[in-house]
Amino acid sequence: MTQPVQLGVVLLCHAQLDVAAHMARIWVRGGARVAIHVDAKASAASVDAMKEALSDLPGIVWSRRHRCDWGSFGLVQATQDAAQLLLDSFPDLSHVYLASGACLPLRPVRDLTAYLALDPQRDHIESVSAFEVGWTVGGLNEERFTLYFPLDWRRRRKLFDRLVSLQRRLGVRRKLPKGIAPHLGSQWWCLTATTLRAILDDPRRAEFDRFFRLSWIPDESYFQTLARRHATRIESQSLTLAKFDHDGRPYQLYDDHVLMLEESRCFVARKVWPDATRLLAHFPRSAAARPDHGPPQPQRFERMINRTVRRRLLGRPGLYMQSRFPRKDAENGKTSAPYAVFQGFSDIFPDFETWLGRLVDADVHGHLLGPEMVEFAGRPETGPGAISSNRLIRDRDPQGFLTALIRITSRTQIFQFSPRDNQALNWFMATDANAHIHVVTGAWMLPLLQCGMPFDDIRRITAQLQRAELAQLDVLNSVWVRARVHVHELTDFLARPEAILLQALQQLPVQPGVMDTLPRMRDLDGLAELLRRLRNSGLRPRLSGDSLPTPQIPMPERTAAE
Amino acid sequence: MAHIATSYDAVVFVFLLPAVVMRLGRLPVPDRFRRRAERQYLVARAFNRRRALKPVVNRTAQIRSGDILAFVTLRNERVRLPHFLDYYRKLGIDHFLIVNNDSNDGSGNYLAEQPDVSLWWTNSSYKRSRFGMDWLNRLLARHGSGHWCLTIDPDEFLIYPHCDTRPLSALTGWLDTSGQRSFPAMLLDMYPRGNIEDEIYEEGTDPFTIARWFDPANYTISKNAYYGNLWIQGGPRTRKFFTAEPLSGPALNKIPLVKWHWRYAYVSSTHMLLPRHLNLVYDEDGGEQASGCLLHAKFLSTFADKSTEELDRRQHYANSKEYQAYHAGLRRGTNLWCNESREYGDWRQIEDLGLISRGNWA
Structure with a gap:
């Protein structure tokens, strides 16, 4: 047997009283009794206009006005007074719903009463133990109850923070009143009249009020805590769809949310943007012949909100733009996708770029950071994303250049690198988990073998490049490296090029058909001789390897030919 | 009378004092005070230039509290005006405050007839009024205080997340509810496919049916430590006209929408403001704040004439270097389009590309 549900609504109104009047009308038309509380800050004229607008409706009572600031005890007092007035004026009520003037009923009020009638003894109030929640604003959970909070967090933020840390330092710990366990939850609830009366008529109410007056955001904890003391059965989920951002501000609802709100099948949603005329006209849906007591399904809407929260707090990895410019090491992902850097390979194999391009399903560029130009694959004047191949434009912001390229392209990016190139990104790439860096140290020396330059120039260039590569290796050997780095010395590489190439290819999207031949290797004649001359001229070649190659080193090309 | 004049001079002297302070250059004055001096100087300077603006039609009495205002400086933009006013009326601008810099193509008469436009006329030097910013700072201080103010050029069209529905x-x-007083909108240069002069722009039509292409991802950013704003460059102009010295390419960062207070001042165009906190419209911890875009309809058939004229007047930034570069480039018949240009769809496309963000605005 189900007893009939008679719904009462406590309507807390702050600003936009015309919209609030619209909401009150919806509730009254749906058969609910309404107690309206208007914030003491609202102007007398607007309150008079609201009273005038609602004068034709029965079943409305106006409660004493309190000043309601965000997170202040005034909100609790307003709720208490209005609820008391409502229960006194309409003793036949079975449930009381707490809503605001910006809460829009989405489904007919009859649906809500039908849903409540399914289990009339149940209290619908989100109530989570303060020791369990992880979603509170400002990083305070149980400290909300153990410290004193006389200040407005919104307006006196600095002083507020200082007071909190002072109390922490002094070891302030307020005593909780006996018999209550602090709980938190959404401000918007629907309690049975029995539970609500028990809370309001509690003989220890003065003691509880005194305690909550100085706790933080009591409107999210007063009823949530005391319901645990008095209720028989609690359904710990609010019937009002209300989401808050990381700063504790409610998300607003606009015309374009109509579809998603309708799908959510929630009874009430907040907070409605006052000028969302389509939304206000669309909801509540007109009542069907038989009241529909299906439960709310807000999951999809909540997913949308969670996506927004993630975007606000974490952002899109690898994106640098006008409203997201993370400081160093706060990027949440320095780049948006994995990429590979090959250093020295194009010096050993002159055709390495084309060879690799045929082998992998990826964009294989030349020296993107090269000293003459940006060597995009195919050497266009304008690369992916309309990025210029001009080196001056690139060097204006190398990091922006690389991250934009990686983000705008859908395929994996692979490029060549050498000590001749712009070294500005060494730290950036080494600390980026998306980077695969393959280095053959000392390979930059090979193009010098056949360059035909005077020896003095070769010596000077060698010294320069060696210094650059040593600085880079310092970076790659540091403890901050997050990239996957493979460093081989030139002699090691020449001893087993195939194995090392294969190993490098394993991490790339290799196309089926696999590698058949090695690319053509540069002629290494005269390397030992060059190294000897460099050494004799006072330079110490350090990067080509410990065991200096002799002219008789086994050439893989030759072995293959034999 | 003499007495009044003297006290007035004293006022001017006090106002100009910050300028003197700024010139003291090397003194170890904390940046905070330097910026404050500069801001006070800009506010005072705008006040001092107030007589340069002659009111033509003053309908500012129509402005109600809570109205959103648009502030514009223009010269010879008659062809663009109908669509411009239309676009922003639909977006929800309640009143336009426009400075007509000595137009001779009928812009003034056309604007004076519009019911929601207040018009001022001036023939002072655009360059010596800090490229019109003195005039706008003056109008902003006088009429914009307490309002959301959008400061734009007649060829800039604001888009923002959800702008098709909200x-x-x-x-x-x-x-307002999230406590922000400024909103960034980067300049996005739009251009047609093919030569700019080929398709003639007709009055009243949407310029982006012609100039509907843009560069998706070639923007470079650095942070200005002093003013706190981001300095964004790139786009087709840098790619095409400024390859030799990319640093002198045009700045694309803009903060056009501000809840104004008479103490605020635009420093350089709408690229940055003082006080500094208005420039901090980006997140540095990895998150994204909300931002929009100003679609820039500069590269239309009207552009070639305009660049010739502006080149003659030499009233633009850095001796009209930009216009010189364009003119050299455009005479060769260059077009800005390339294989990698993207065709404009809607704000969602721009957001996916990462040029704007909805931030926390679900």
Whole structure:
């Protein structure tokens, strides 16, 4: 047997009283009794206009006005007074719903009463133990109850923070009143009249009020805590769809949310943007012949909100733009996708770029950071994303250049690198988990073998490049490296090029058909001789390897030919 | 009378004092005080230049509290005006405050007839009034205080997340509730496919049916430590006209939408403001704040004439270097389009590309 549900609504109104009047009308038309509380800050004229607008409706009572600031005890007092007035004026009520003037009923009020009638003894109030929640604003959970909070967090933020840390330092710990366990939850609830009366008529109410007056955001904890003391059965989920951002501000609802709100099948949603005329006209849906007591399904809407929260707090990895410019090491992902850097390979194999391009399903560029130009694959004047191949434009912001390229392209990016190139990104790439860096140290020396330059120039260039590569290796050997780095010395590489190439290819999207031949290797004649001359001229070649190659080193090309 | 004049001079002297302070250059004055001196100087300077603006039609009495205002300086933009006013009226601008810099193509008469336009006329030097910013700072201080103010050129069209379904007042309302006083909108250069002169722009039509292409990802950013703003460059102009010295390419960062206070001042165009906190419209911890875009309809058939004229007047930034570069480039018949240009769809496309963000505005 189900007893009939008679719904009462406590309507807390702050600003936009015309919209609030619209909401009150919806509730009254749906058969609910309404107690309206208007914030003491609202102007007398607007309150008079609201009273005038609602004068034709029965079943409305106006409660004493309190000043309601965000997170202040005034909100609790307003709720208490209005609820008391409502229960006194309409003793036949079975449930009381707490809503605001910006809460829009989405489904007919009859649906809500039908849903409540399914289990009339149940209290619908989100109530989570303060020791369990992880979603509170400002990083305070149980400290909300153990410290004193006389200040407005919104307006006196600095002083507020200082007071909190002072109390922490002094070891302030307020005593909780006996018999209550602090709980938190959404401000918007629907309690049975029995539970609500028990809370309001509690003989220890003065003691509880005194305690909550100085706790933080009591409107999210007063009823949530005391319901645990008095209720028989609690359904710990609010019937009002209300989401808050990381700063504790409610998300607003606009015309374009109509579809998603309708799908959510929630009874009430907040907070409605006052000028969302389509939304206000669309909801509540007109009542069907038989009241529909299906439960709310807000999951999809909540997913949308969670996506927004993630975007606000974490952002899109690898994106640098006008409203997201993370400081160093706060990027949440320095780049948006994995990429590979090959250093020295194009010096050993002159055709390495084309060879690799045929082998992998990826964009294989030349020296993107090269000293003459940006060597995009195919050497266009304008690369992916309309990025210029001009080196001056690139060097204006190398990091922006690389991250934009990686983000705008859908395929994996692979490029060549050498000590001749712009070294500005060494730290950036080494600390980026998306980077695969393959280095053959000392390979930059090979193009010098056949360059035909005077020896003095070769010596000077060698010294320069060696210094650059040593600085880079310092970076790659540091403890901050997050990239996957493979460093081989030139002699090691020449001893087993195939194995090392294969190993490098394993991490790339290799196309089926696999590698058949090695690319053509540069002629290494005269390397030992060059190294000897460099050494004799006072330079110490350090990067080509410990065991200096002799002219008789086994050439893989030759072995293959034999 | 003499007595009054003297006291007035004293006022001017006090106002100009910050300028003197700024010139003291090397003194170890903390940046905070330097910026404050500069801001006070700019506010005073705008006040001092107030007589340069002659009111033509003053309908500012129509402005109601909570109205969103647009502030514009223009010269010879008659062809663009109908669509411009239309676009922003639909977006939810309640009143336009426009400075007509000595137009001779009928812009003035056309604007004077519009019911929601207040018009001022001036023939002072654009360059010596800091490229019109003195005039606008003056109008902003006088009429914009307490309002959301959009400061734009007649060839800039604001888009922002959800702009197809939510009016500008929804955005400003949301900015108000989240305690933000400024909203960034980067300049996005739009251009046609083919030569710029080929398709003639007809009055009253949407310029982006012609100039509907843009560069998706070639923007470079650095942070200005002193003013706190981001300095964004790139786009087709840098790619095409400024390859030799990319640093002198045009700045694309803009903060056009501000809840104004008479103490605020635009420093350089709408690229940055003082006080500094208005420039901090980006997140540095990895998150994204909300931002929009100003679609720039500069590269239309009207551009070649305009660049010739502006080149003669030499009233633009850095001796009209930009216009010189364009003119050299455009005479060769260059077009800005390339294989990698993207065709403009809607704000969602721009957001996916990462040029704007909805931030926290679900």
